[in-house]
Amino acid sequence: MSAPTKPWSLRRRLTSRVLLLVVGGWLATIVVSARVLEHEMNEMFDEELRALVETTVLYLDASGTAAIPRNIGVATGDGERVLRIVPESLPGGAQIPPAPWSALDGDGFHDAEGWRILRSTAEGAVIEAAHAVVWRREEMIEAASAFLMLVLPLVALLLWGLRRITAEAAAPVSALASAVAARRPDDLSPVSADGLPRELLPLAQAFGGYLTRIEALRRAERDFVANAAHELRTPLAAIRGRLQLSADPDTAAAVPMIDALTRRVERLLQLARLEAGVGLGSGPADALRVLRLLIDDLRPTARHPIRFDDSDLETLMVATDPDALAILLRNILENAVEHGSGPVLVRLTPAGVLSVENPTQATALPAGRFDKSRDSAGQGLGLAIVADLARAMGAPLEQGIAEGRARVTLRLPLAG
Template sequence: MSLRSKFRPKVTHSLRGRLLWYLLAAITIAALAQASIAYRTSLHDADQIFDYHMQQMALSLRSSTPLSNSQAQQRLEAQNDGVGKSGAGNDDMVVQMWSPDGVQVFHSVSRAKLPQRAVLGFSNVKANGTVYRVFSIQSENQTVQVAQDLAVRRNMAGNLALRTLGPIAVMMPILMLVVWWVVSGSLDPVARVRSQVASRQADDLSPVSEAGLPDEVRPLVQELNLLFGRVKTAFEAQQTFVADAAHELRTPLAALRLQAQSLDRADSLEARKLAVSRLTAGIDRATRLVEQLLVLARQEAAATGAAARPVDLAELARRTVADLAGVAAAKGVDVGIQHADPAVVEGQPDALHILLRNLVDNAVKYTPPGGTADISVRSEAGRALVTVEDSGPGIPAEERERVFDRFYRVAGSEAAGSGLGLAIIKAIAERHGAQLSLGQSARLGGLSATVSFKLQES
């Protein structure tokens, strides 16, 4: 392990920890920024105040006649008294006076020695290892210089900045306690939701309570409840499917057992052939039932799986008719396309192929030999209508809603079936936002099944 990775600070994923650290950093940065602003402001104010006093002191010491050392000292002390009463204080001031010929005639009581400056007004001078602020003024008989060490001003500004920062430093722990209390209280509903979800059993998909949740967390819990609802619906559908499948498989398996026993008891060749044919037909029915169950299970599992893409329903209809042409010919049913408009919809090609195949297969199955089963695709008012009609017995009007239930078959139906074909068709149609309706064919007299899709926008 490298030293960099060893000493790298550990990143916390706790929302409470991140909020506390960021707020602490924000408070600290704000305090430092305020101290910096206070220091600069205080330094600027100190420069203005001291420059003003230096200027006033120099003007008060200026005289039209030369001053002796004692006179200059008396005037300086009087000025010092006035400045002291104003609260500024100037023990750090250095005053020098020069004669016109450059001879120093006065120097205040200070160890600082400053060079004579020819620059009048304000200037900065480096001397004695520091920087002085100097104000010079000249009259006919003398030149007066008043100087002050800039460190005095910096110290005063620093003290003022510390006084500003002091209360903030005292209040920071209190602020952090308040922030910790507010953040913890705000996150309590999140902890409550977590405990609710953690304490649930695997089959408990009831909604999570949204009471007291903040606006930022409530949408997440709402989406979680919607997910629970979808999972519950899928779970219940799966339980119903398994129960129905177990029930429906029990009958053909029992029939196969009886047919196998009949085959075992057959004592003649004719009886054995009859038993074998019945057993084969039973196996075919059981195989078809299992295939339909598997198709239904795959369609329910793929409800959100495959991506939708443009599908040409007319081309899909032609392919479906070609797939079932052999089955229809073997039964003596005329199957074909009666009308085909170009119609492109958004959907899953495999699922739509299963839908059309089941519709046509049902039409062929329930149409007697010599009958007709036609499929048509029409584009009308922004929708694609796929209609499969036959010349079979049809479905009574009172039965047309129930035939969409799983494993339901119309009483008295002669054709073998599992009762899952229309249930599969309805599931696929609903997943594609299509409308499925059953009626009576006005042209052929049998059943007419119509699926209405929304056309793809060009």
């Protein structure tokens, strides 16, 4: 079986992809801008070298003196920008200061050993002006950093605005999902389409149509079950009365079958009344008294002994309808007696916690309505009625089977 698909968020996906596209575009823009900035700054630095060489030539021409061999750091002692002047013909004993780069051939720009050099011959001198490539790169990085610092606030503002815009665009989807998720299982009213965009209107309208159809089907099912159960009660009672008057042993043996059929009809009627919300008042009801009456009624025909621990209570008032409480407790007890394989232990605490426990050969509880064990003679409605009634009464219910014992725990709401 394939693993379940992990749920994903439309808003998060839309936001992440838009942000990814925008950030990618900005990064590409920054990279291109950096390349353009590097090219423009290199041209500017080359213009600076050309201006320095031309100024030096003009100075030599205006001074009218022979060029003196020297290396001059344009920035004091930094060794990153160098102006080198060498006479074409050296006087006797003159020494040429060493250059940070190898000898150059010809005038013009040269790239050698980490330097960008402009060489020019004029006024009887060789003039070489150079920039260190490292210095150029550092200057370019500083300029790019300043540009980036100016752009980052704009990027942050853009990202914030995109998140807000995508959140507002996905708000109707989130509102519709929240409204559907917050609905009670029995709420089949149409979904409101107010404020929804055109893209979501067909979804809301189709969902509302499905709910209306489901409500009609449920109403028809409930009416059918209630009418059928109600109409069957009187004929079954009449048949049972006639069978009891007969002296035929075979006829008398059919009476328990009629009683079992009557109980099934009563459960169907209880289920229909529960789904219709009939008979679910707030009480109060004496849970101890109801339990004692039910146990006394079930003991004579029970397959296994029923032991009742009442915690020495004299009364226990709970906030629920007496008839609904009797239906709920009777179904719990009948299910334990019918499906268990040993004595039934019933315990009621002063806090309103009712537990019913007994041995069983079953390994798991029925999965749903009309689901029953292999040896059951019922229709699988008992636990369904118990679960629905407990939910309607606001009484937390826990059911389970562990280590060969079935246990039902019901927390009844105390009155007052």
